[in-house]
Amino acid sequence: MDTRRLEAFSDGVLAIIITIMVLEMKVPHGADFAALWPLWPVFLSYILSFVYIGIYWNNHHHLLHAAKRVNASIMWANSHLLFWLSLIPFATGWMGENGFAPAPTAIYGVVLLMSAVAYWLLQRTIIREHGQDSVLTRAVGIDVKGKISPVLYLAAIVSTFYQQWLAQALYVLVALMWLLPDRRIERTVVESRERDD
Amino acid sequence: MDTRRLEAFSDGVLAIIITIMVLEMKVPHGADFAALWPLWPVFLSYILSFVYIGIYWNNHHHLLHAAKRVNASIMWANSHLLFWLSLIPFATGWMGENGFAPAPTAIYGVVLLMSAVAYWLLQRTIIREHGQDSVLTRAVGIDVKGKISPVLYLAAIVSTFYQQWLAQALYVLVALMWLLPDRRIERTVVESRERDD
Amino acid sequence: MDTRRLEAFSDGVLAIIITIMVLEMKVPHGADFAALWPLWPVFLSYILSFVYIGIYWNNHHHLLHAAKRVNASIMWANSHLLFWLSLIPFATGWMGENGFAPAPTAIYGVVLLMSAVAYWLLQRTIIREHGQDSVLTRAVGIDVKGKISPVLYLAAIVSTFYQQWLAQALYVLVALMWLLPDRRIERTVVESRERDD
Amino acid sequence: MDTRRLEAFSDGVLAIIITIMVLEMKVPHGADFAALWPLWPVFLSYILSFVYIGIYWNNHHHLLHAAKRVNASIMWANSHLLFWLSLIPFATGWMGENGFAPAPTAIYGVVLLMSAVAYWLLQRTIIREHGQDSVLTRAVGIDVKGKISPVLYLAAIVSTFYQQWLAQALYVLVALMWLLPDRRIERTVVESRERDD
Numbered sequence: 001m002d003t004r005r006l007e008a009f010s011d012g013v014l015a016i017i018i019t020i021m022v023l024e025m026k027v028p029h030g031a032d033f034a035a036l037w038p039l040w041p042v043f044l045s046y047i048l049s050f051v052y053i054g055i056y057w058n059n060h061h062h063l064l065h066a067a068k069r070v071n072a073s074i075m076w077a078n079s080h081l082l083f084w085l086s087l088i089p090f091a092t093g094w095m096g097e098n099g100f101a102p103a104p105t106a107i108y109g110v111v112l113l114m115s116a117v118a119y120w121l122l123q124r125t126i127i128r129e130h131g132q133d134s135v136l137t138r139a140v141g142i143d144v145k146g147k148i149s150p151v152l153y154l155a156a157i158v159s160t161f162y163q164q165w166l167a168q169a170l171y172v173l174v175a176l177m178w179l180l181p182d183r184r185i186e187r188t189v190v191e192s193r194e195r196d197d
Numbered sequence: 198m199d200t201r202r203l204e205a206f207s208d209g210v211l212a213i214i215i216t217i218m219v220l221e222m223k224v225p226h227g228a229d230f231a232a233l234w235p236l237w238p239v240f241l242s243y244i245l246s247f248v249y250i251g252i253y254w255n256n257h258h259h260l261l262h263a264a265k266r267v268n269a270s271i272m273w274a275n276s277h278l279l280f281w282l283s284l285i286p287f288a289t290g291w292m293g294e295n296g297f298a299p300a301p302t303a304i305y306g307v308v309l310l311m312s313a314v315a316y317w318l319l320q321r322t323i324i325r326e327h328g329q330d331s332v333l334t335r336a337v338g339i340d341v342k343g344k345i346s347p348v349l350y351l352a353a354i355v356s357t358f359y360q361q362w363l364a365q366a367l368y369v370l371v372a373l374m375w376l377l378p379d380r381r382i383e384r385t386v387v388e389s390r391e392r393d394d
Numbered sequence: 395m396d397t398r399r400l401e402a403f404s405d406g407v408l409a410i411i412i413t414i415m416v417l418e419m420k421v422p423h424g425a426d427f428a429a430l431w432p433l434w435p436v437f438l439s440y441i442l443s444f445v446y447i448g449i450y451w452n453n454h455h456h457l458l459h460a461a462k463r464v465n466a467s468i469m470w471a472n473s474h475l476l477f478w479l480s481l482i483p484f485a486t487g488w489m490g491e492n493g494f495a496p497a498p499t500a501i502y503g504v505v506l507l508m509s510a511v512a513y514w515l516l517q518r519t520i521i522r523e524h525g526q527d528s529v530l531t532r533a534v535g536i537d538v539k540g541k542i543s544p545v546l547y548l549a550a551i552v553s554t555f556y557q558q559w560l561a562q563a564l565y566v567l568v569a570l571m572w573l574l575p576d577r578r579i580e581r582t583v584v585e586s587r588e589r590d591d
Numbered sequence: 592m593d594t595r596r597l598e599a600f601s602d603g604v605l606a607i608i609i610t611i612m613v614l615e616m617k618v619p620h621g622a623d624f625a626a627l628w629p630l631w632p633v634f635l636s637y638i639l640s641f642v643y644i645g646i647y648w649n650n651h652h653h654l655l656h657a658a659k660r661v662n663a664s665i666m667w668a669n670s671h672l673l674f675w676l677s678l679i680p681f682a683t684g685w686m687g688e689n690g691f692a693p694a695p696t697a698i699y700g701v702v703l704l705m706s707a708v709a710y711w712l713l714q715r716t717i718i719r720e721h722g723q724d725s726v727l728t729r730a731v732g733i734d735v736k737g738k739i740s741p742v743l744y745l746a747a748i749v750s751t752f753y754q755q756w757l758a759q760a761l762y763v764l765v766a767l768m769w770l771l772p773d774r775r776i777e778r779t780v781v782e783s784r785e786r787d788d
Contacts, residue, residue, distance in 0.1 A: 005204060005258055007596060012212030012406075015603030020220065022677050023611065031689035036698070050677070054670040058663070061596055072255070076376070079251040086219050086247070098228035107233070179667070202401060202455055209409030209603075217413065221421065269452070273573070276448040283416050283444070295425035304430070399598060399652055406606030414614065466649070470770070473645040480613050480641070487618040495622035 003064050006078060010060060013082045017089060018053045021046055024093035045096035048171060049088050052112065055178040056085060056119070066136045067126050077125040081118040087111045102160045105167045109157035112171070116150050149174050200261050203275060207257060210279045214286060215250045218243055221290035242293035245368060246285050249309065252375045253282060253316070263333045264323050274322040278315040284308045299357045302364045306354040309368070313347050346371050397458050400472060404454060407476045411483060412447045415440055418487035439490035442565060443482050446506065449572045450479060450513070460530045461520050471519040475512040481505045496554045499561045503551040506565070510544050543568050594655050597669060601651060604673045608680060609644045612637055615684035636687035639762060640679050643703065646769040647676060647710070657727045658717050668716040672709040678702045693751045696758045700748035703762070707741050740765050 025042050028035035060081075067074075091111045095104040123140060130136050152174050160167035222239050225232035257278075264271070288308045292301040320337060327333050337343075349367050357364035419436050422429035454475075461468070485505045489498040517534060524530050546564050554561035616633050619626035651672075658665070682702045686695040714731060721727050743761050751758035 005208065008205065008599065009208045009212055009254060011596065011600045012209055012603055013216055015600055016213055016216040016607055018673075019604055019607040019611065019677055020216065022681055023220070023614075024224065025681050027615065027681060027684040027688055031692035032694045035694075047674075050670075050674055054667070057600060057670075058666055061666075065596075075255055075258075076251070079247075079254075082215075083244075083247055086216055090219055090222050090224060093224040097224055101228035103229045103232075202405065205402065206405045206409055206451060209406055210413055213410055213413040217417065220417075272452055272455075273448070276444075276451075279412075280441075280444055283413055287416055287419050287421065290421040294421055298425035300426045300429075399602065402599065403602045403606055403648060406603055407610055410607055410610040414610065417614070418618065469649055469652075470645070473641075473648075476609075477638075477641055480610055484613055484616050484618065491618055492622035497623045497626075501627070 003067050003070050006070050006075065007061075007064050010064075010078060010082065011057075013086065014053060014057045014060070017085055018050060018057075021049055021053075021089040021092055024089060024096065041099045042093075042096035045092045045100075048168075048175065049092040051175050051179070053085065053088065055175065056081075056115070059119070059178070063123060063126065063136075068130065071129055073125050074122070074129060077118070077122040081115065081122050084111060084115040084118050088115070100164060100168055102164060102167075105160040105164070106157045109153050109160070109167060109171070112174075113150055113153040113157070116146070116153065120146055145177055148177070200264050200267050203267050203272060204258075204261050207261075207275060207279065208254075210283065211250060211254045211257070214282055215247060215254075218246055218250075218286045218289055221286060221293065238296045239290075239293035242289045242297075245365075245372065246289040248372050248376070250282065250285065252372065253278075253312070256316070256375070260320060260323065260333075265327065268326055270322050271319070271326060274315070274319040278312065278319050281308060281312040281315050285312070297361060297365055299361060302357040302361070303354045306350050306357070306364060306368070309371075310347055310350040310354070313343070313350065317343055317347075342374055345374070397461050397464050400464050400469060401455075401458050404458075404472060404476065405451075407480065408447060408451045408454070411479055412444060412451075415443055415447075415483040415486055418483060418490065435493045436487075436490035439486045439494075442562075442569065443486040445569050445573070447479065447482065449569065450475075450509070453513070453572070457517060457520065457530075462524065465523055467519050468516070468523060471512070471516040475509065475516050478505060478509040478512050482509070494558060494562055496558060496561075499554040499558070500551045503547050503554070503561060503565070506568075507544055507547040507551070510540070510547065514540055539571055542571070594658050594661050597661050597666060598652075598655050601655075601669060601673065602648075604677065605644060605648045605651070608676055609641060609648075612640055612644075612680040612683055615680060615687065632690045633684075633687035636683045636691075639759075639766065640683040642766050642770070644676065644679065646766065647672075647706070650710070650769070654714060654717065654727075659721065662720055664716050665713070665720060668709070668713040672706065672713050675702060675706040675709050679706070691755060691759055693755060696751040696755065697748045700744050700751070700758060700762070703765075704741055704744040704748070707737070707744065711737055711741075736768055739768070 025039060025046060028039065088111055091104070091108040095101075095108045098104050123143075123146070127137050127140065152170050156167035156170035159170070222236060222243060225236065285308055288301070288305040292298075292305045295301050320340075320343070324334050324337065349371050353364035353367035356367070419433060419440060422433065482505055485498070485502040489495075489502045492498050517537075517540070521531050521534065546568050550561035550564035553564070616630060616637060619630065679702055682695070682699040686692075686699045689695050714734075714737070718728050718731065743765050747758035747761035750761070
């Protein structure tokens with residue numbers, strides 16, 4: 001079974017997640033610029049989450065691109081990832097509407113942490129299906145970013161109760177770290193294909 | 198006519214159903230963890246329904262994968278299934294917001310029951326188009342899980358008025374039963390192809 | 395330019411239209427069956443509109459399947475159709491929440507009428523691109539149903555101010571007429587291909 | 592890496608943006624035509640934004656059609672465009688609900704302006720990947736419309752504080768200018784292919 005329909009379904013869910021988040025940005029009642037002011041935290045949360053979903057779509061794209069076939073375990077590992085990502089609009093809305101208060105900020109971190117764990121599980125499941133010697137295994141390599149991110153999320157979750165803004169800084173830091181896309185996979189696949197030719 | 202666009206449309210509808218359910222989880226007004234507490238039944242309902250939609254997507258994927266062509270009856274049987282599945286967010290929201298009260302729990306069961314009936318009808322319609330001797334017919338076989346599920350849904354619908362939590366236990370049981378994906382079809386298709394080679 | 399991406403975009407929009415309609419069915423506050431009672435008109439409107447969107451998806455599928463290429467006029471004729479169809483959730487919600495009162499029922503008819511006109515325009519635009527002698531032209535033929543429907547919508551729009559339920563009966567009648575899918579196109583395409591072989 | 596999944600994801604996001612805008616058109620409480628009257632500005636805003644999203648989908652389709660491969664920069668330039676377009680439902684809702692008041696009209700213009708800038712950046716990024724001599728570069732040419740639009744948006748943003756309706760007229764003007772689709776790319780690609788044959 002190929003990866004086509006799994007990609008299509010994931011694209012659909014990610015496209016909806018990224019778009020319904022904007023529905024949390026309720027149209028203000030006033031008609032002047034002052035009416036927009038209270039929306040700043042909601043808007044900043046939206047940008048942060050938009051970037052995170054964009055990163056997941058990007059990395060998911062590369063990961064599935066390197067995969068050749070899909071089995072039931074991969075399907076469920078993928079659904080598990082989509083479940084945690086589907087909670088991002090809720091966590092974003094709660095954090096934004098409360099001006100980055102500690103509890104919502106911590107929950108936002110928990111959702112990011114669980115998404116990272118779910119992505120790691122999906123990666124493991126795909127590698128197991130394709131064998132330790134596959135292109136994919138070599139491409140993922142030691143996966144430094146994938147190992148640092150959960151640690152930083154944990155640090156953010158704890159720190160928000162002491163230094164509210166430290167957590168936000170850490171979320172932005174992880175996002176920036178990932179904005180540099182997962183070229184390892186891209187490069188290794190290309191190299192491997194060139195070697196095969 | 199091939200199955201491509203039917204799959205794409207179904208993927209779209211299922212992706213939206215699974216995602217808009219999270220909109221029922223309204224962002225709470227308080228900014229502390231206590232504000233999340235009343236959301237537990239809504240969250241549990243969301244997990245249950247997310248798993249159910251995931252199961253339907255998974256089985257739908259396998260079923261359509263085994264199908265070779267689509268006619269008007271299959272299209273309408275598919276739309277009929279999507280109709281019942283589209284009511285799951287409503288039933289989930291009603292059940293979650295009322296803490297698994299009997300009436301919403303029963304309605305949730307009715308929606309699951311009708312979805313199961315609609316899936317069975319779709320399966321029948323596809324088999325009729327492909328002939329009794331087709332790979333698909335052998336793959337579906339006696340379909341034990343497809344026959345047990347409606348009985349358990351019915352039991353849940355009745356039981357909720359006597360033992361509120363028994364219904365939830367039955368819904369979870371059926372979900373667990375199906376989480377083991379429909380490998381019969383997968384396996385028979387593979388075997389059949391190998392035999393043909 | 396082929397029809398693939400036009401189909402994908404239309405599938406996406408139709409999948410969302412058909413799914414967000416269910417959001418108009420607000421979760422009731424009570425936890426007993428009586429709380430569902432006021433939702434009957436909303437539910438009936440939802441079924442009617444679900445069937446209509448299903449019919450449009452079905453016919454759109456057949457129409458685009460017969461088309462071979464897409465130009466800018468076809469793209470805009472398609473967007474024009476999607477515009478009117480996108481108003482169906484609004485019209486459905488207004489009609490349902492007001493128990494099929496005359497004004498909402500008339501507006502619902504106007505949206506259906508304009509959708510039918512837009513579909514006819516799309517059909518014309520595709521035929522013009524493919525030439526009068528194409529398979530498509532022969533397939534569409536004299537298009538009896540496409541000519542009767544607008545007349546019945548007009549009759550419904552006028553009648554609702556005199557006999558409220560006559561309009562609903564006419565909407566159901568048109569839907570039933572179309573549920574018999576557009577086999578003309580399907581058949582003619584198949585025949586034409588067999589002749590070419 | 593080919594453009595298929597980028598197109599699919601963009602189609603999904605654009606389909607959702609164009610459809611959720613209609614959710615801003617809240618079902619009115621009254622059941623007579625008078626209840627529709629206050630919705631006119633919302634409806635007009637919806638039409639305008641629907642046309643704009645349609646134009647972006649159309650041009651995006653042509654641009655990606657001319658592209659042959661996708662890299663990480665193109666993916667992020669595309670996400671950046673989708674970000675600004677995702678704010679259109681919010682800006683549309685705010686402008687519509689306040690009867691085209693100056694501040695919301697200016698914000699609407701800012702979102703259109705930033706979308707135009709993001710589209711221009713995406714175009715640049717794709718051209719850089721494909722080389723200055725590519726079909727695409729020749730097709731885009733001097734891009735008069737792409738250069739005039741931001742100027743007109745700026746004029747609209749400033750003018751709305753002096754002549755409220757001038758801004759709307761300018762938005763309509765730019766939309767009309769683009770409704771004539773980007774045939775340059777289409778034509779040059781066709782010519783180039785014919786020359787290659």
